[in-house]
Amino acid sequence: MTDSLADTFDLGALRSPVAVHDVRRFDRAQGTPLGRRWKAKIVVCTLYLAAQAVFLSLYVPVAKLPSATADTITGAVFVLSGLLAAWWCAVAWRDAVRAVRVARAAASNGLDFDVHPRVVDLPGTAVVSLPGAVATHALRPRSAGRWPVFTAASVGPEFARAVRHRGIVAITLEVQTPHIVVHNRRARARDGFASKVRGGQRLRLEGDFDRTFSLYVPAGYERDALYVFTPDVMQRMLDVAADCQAELVDGWFVLTARRPWRLWREQEFVALLTMVSVLGTRVRSQTQRYRDDRSLRSGEVAPHGRRLRVRLSAGFIAAIFVPGVFVVAGLCRLLGLV
Incomplete structure (x- = not known):
């Protein structure tokens, strides 16, 4: 299925050559701030190397080091600084080239591409669990017709690099549905979602699907969930979104991967568009x-079907424990129980 769909996508732009003027034109079109542009990073590297040279020219005479020692220190610093600057500049150019190629491929397939971080306005538990998150490398359809209305992006905190970024695809639905989560064991998600949901809300699926997926639905909406997630839908999820979690919430169908999208790779670009087209x-x-x-x-949707019921978090319990003890002690004294 994926191979046949791949032939309908125009992927030539992901292999096209990129020149400096292409990057400059892309930055202007995207409104890239001067400080984020590739040329600015080259200037920073140049200033860094110049500062190193000035520092050594001042330090070596003052330190009165032997000639051999001074040459060794100067040479080592120049080599290490040059390698570091070269690596940084090479990565900056690589990222600029990738962005230009993805933008070209997106345009060839009727999509808009936004490389810059934007404040997240997307649904789903993955976004809610990342306060202050931003979306980068976003894809959206230019117009209705070929694609449903969707947003695909890599989501994560803007500065906290210790938190893993995730890939998300949010597809608009024509109607509101109950809050349903399809937890995919193959995705190896580390969000601990299953432990957060209150009991009595898991719906077991028939056949082999239950080995891979855990379906969570508000009590009383089990038949509704099976109406949407038919065996045909579950099989498509296995075929084209085997490493994603799925969620229906607030009129959206949300797919979440545990790592960001790498759209500059043809295979992943095709996989993302296939998820939208097929699933x-x-x-x-x-x-x-x-x-x-x-x-x-x-x-x-009735109020009790709009959200799954979740357990109280350990942080909330810890926060109210001591005040709760004081309240209980005060009530006991007021009622003369102690």
Whole structure:
């Protein structure tokens, strides 16, 4: 399925040559701040090397080192500084080339590409669990027709590098649905989602699907979940999104990968668009006639179906423990129990 779809995508731009003027034109089109542009990084490297040279020219005479020692220190610093600057400049150029190629490939396939970090306005538990997160390398359709309305991006904190970034695809649905999470064991997610959900909300799937997926749905919405996540949908998820979690929430179908999208790689570019074309389109079709009979308002989901119930966090319990002890002690005294 993936191979046949790959032939419908224009991927030549991901292999196209990129010149300096192409990067300059891309930066202008994207509105890249001067401090983030490739040329600015080259200037910073040049100033860094110049500062090293000035420092050594002042330090060596003052230190009155032997000639051989001074030459050794100067040579070692120049070599290490040059290698570091060369690596940094090479990475900056590589990233600029990748961004230009992805933007070209996106345009060839009717998509817009935004490389810059933006404040996240996307649904899903993966985004909620990352306060202060930003989205980068975002893909969106230019117009309706070929693609459903979706946003694909790499999501993570802007500065906290210790937190792993994730890839996310959020596809709009035509209707509101209950909050349903398909937890994929193959994805090896480390978010501990299963331990956060209260009991009585897991729905077991038939056949081999239950070995791979755990489906969580608000109590009373089990039949609704099976209406959406049919064996056909689950098989498509195995075929094209085997390393992703899936979620229905607030009128969105959200797929989350445990690492960011590497769109400059043809295989991953195709895999992402295939998820939207094959799985996203199928879920949109499956949900377009859905109605929640429990809701008093047409087109909406009843309040108890809008969110899965989760356990109280350890942090919340720890925060209220001591004040709670004081409240209990005060009530006991007021009631004359002690």
